[in-house]
Amino acid sequence: MDLAEYAASTVIRRGRAAFSAPRYSVWKAPGLSPVPPHTTLPSNFIRIVHAAAAAALGMEDLILITGGAGFIGSNFILQWMAEEKFRVLNLDKLTYAGNLHNLQSVESHPRYRFQQGDIGDRDLVRTLLERERPRAIVHFAAESHVDRSIHGPDDFIRTNVNGTFSLLEEARAYWSDLPEKDRQAFRFVHVSTDEVYGSLGPNDPAFCETTSYAPNSPYSASKAASDHLVRAYHHTYKLPVLTTNCSNNYGPYQFPEKLIPLMILNASQGKPLPVYGDGQNVRDWLYVADHCRAIRTVLAAGRTGETYCIGGIKEMPNLEIVETLCQLLDELRPDDSVVPHKNLVTFVKDRPGHDRRYAMDTRKIARELNWHPVETFETGIRKTVRWYLEHENWVQGVTSGSYRQWMAKQYATEL
């Protein structure tokens, strides 16, 4: 028996327990036949053990989600648990944006598990991959708020660039050791944004998969860097990656530092509605459940190495969004302290480097994967307003402590 066979048989006999134990216990564990006497262990012994075991064990019916306690990740997990059969392991650092309350309805589901941790912690990611053996990674984890990236870009580089790099490296090592048929089936889906493409003029055609990258904020630059790394791992190593670039999402569980939940909460509390600049910046809005469906579609049927642009095909200037929200609140909360709610609109200093217009051309994902948004803006925004009004406990939970400090820092001089 050569060393690799010995290692494999050891790990197989011990089963998965060997993986969850500290690394050297694979061959030190009591009850196992010892390493044959006078064997000189090569420096890459553990790697051989894992490669041999991986070839024997293959992948599990499980997907690893990163950032699953955030806005889109938690919506994705809730949808996944309702509509798919594979198990989910959610790896999330629980930054200010991560909230396990979003996942309360599935927390004790037998197919769901949570692991707190940083995607940049390579030992942790390696252990999780080797032990859990996912057939896919869906990578949501990121710092995601443009205004925060302007105040302090460090975390954006650390998580979005270095964290994605660490995850790619560990994914590559794990994937390289899989049996051939599993290597073919494995998928790494990288969830990205339309903001990597920069800003459009009023008459420019919408962004599409071949638009040149031109990120303008530290957030979009860090996401662009991660997109490039993901692309390179396919081109160089053939890692089976797919990238999605999506427009602005809205819906339940969005942290109220972003435009739509912030305006709903401020308006319902009679607080000013801070509109940046002239309010004519244009965004394309997509209901979050439609984004989650798009990601599941790409995971199931997308072509590896490809990118897919996703959007709601619903461009609107910010002021129109705010006024729409105010009209809905006039209808749903006629007894609020300030009605009509639009009297609360307050124009404030513009965001530095504020991109003027985003728009998405979604013809590729429609043509190749038959994905189309289900929700219209009118139905989605009504559901969203109702959700925030009906989930006071959730709102109270996220708007205490550090949220207050952020609001004071971001809007203090303006409001």
Ligand code: NAD
């Ligand atoms: P979010 O800020 O609500 O959630 C991010 C999650 O990632 C949080 O749960 C946080 O705890 C976790 N996280 C942060 N750093 C981490 C780290 N180092 N290790 C592990 N977990 C970490 O973000 P979101 O709005 O849900 O966005 C999810 C992804 O979708 C991001 O990659 C974002 O760039 C992308 N995206 C967002 C939108 C949007 O409109 N929100 C649109 C397109 C693409």
Ligand code: TYD
């Ligand atoms: P945001 O929700 O932060 O998303 P992004 O910057 O990723 O597009 O902002 C959406 C738009 O709303 C953007 O043009 C900035 C604007 N905005 C305001 O006018 N006021 C606000 O208080 C916020 C948070 C955003």
